[in-house]
Amino acid sequence: MVGAILTQNTNWKNVEKAIFNLKQADALHAEAILDMDNARLRELIRPSGFFNQKADRLKLFCTFYLRHGKENGLKKLPNPRAELLAQKGIGPETADSILLYALQMPVFVVDAYTRRIFSRLGLISADIDYTATQTLFMNHLPADVLLFNTYHALIVEHAKRHCRVKPDCATCPLLCCCDSAISNS
DNA sequence: ATCCAGTTGG
DNA sequence: CCAACCGGAT
Structure with missing residues (x-):
């Protein structure tokens, strides 16, 4: 899910670097991302570009993610796609990537x-x-x-x-x- | 139609 | 050097 957000208009190689940084900081999960101050988060995800926007979007998403009870909670919603699209920073491709790759739902991702x-x-x-x-x-x-x-x-x-x-x-x-x-x- | 922005491969 | 990058918001 982090990858889906970070790869918006960005080469996947750069996203891998950002994800590696988050792992090194033991911060590849919602609670840790939310606990981090923005300056720190921006620095970790810097390689993925658009890091100011993406730091905000990641935090907004983490709040949403925890509010609904993580993966299982999201999957059980009546309309997960609509809920995702209602989040700032989540458009059609990002929503569908999360549905397919993270939630294992049969949705075709267009890019x-x-x-x-x-x-x-x-x-x-x-x-x-x-x-x-x-x-x-x-x-x-x-x-x-x-x-x-x-x-x-x-x-x-x-x-x-x-x-x-x-x-x-x-x-x-x-x-x-x-x-x-x-x-x- | 513009802005966001660092990184990579040719 | 520079084109291109698994978009989204305004």
Whole structure:
């Protein structure tokens, strides 16, 4: 859950450093994060960028998390997703990441990579929003936690290896079925 | 449409 | 050196 918040618009490598810092400080849990003064927390999570905002968001989330009785409490809520979205600093992707990766609920996580890859392939339009993209995937896949988990991870990996902003199409495994493939380069 | 911000890989 | 980074709030 900490990772889901810290990785907002940030490279995961940087998030790992921040999480490592929290572990070293024996502070990778809600109580410790809340007990820490903000200056200290900012320093620990600094590598993940946007550290002022994220320190505040982490604390707000920890309060929310404890108020509902940690993981089990969150999972038992009538509508966990709506509760998460009501928190400042938790948007659709962060909420869904928490639902899927932390609470093991079958929710498909959409990110900028998902839309970039699939719009380039020609399977969705470029301006489709988060919810519509998510609905499309969930209407065409069985609701399976492990499948959604792996599928999203593979999308991230593919975007980093080939389907970057400046794409590397030459060695792309999806070259054959992509509308936007750049012939050479 | 802008701001938030340090880190990494090319 | 600089593009890019598993977004969200205003």
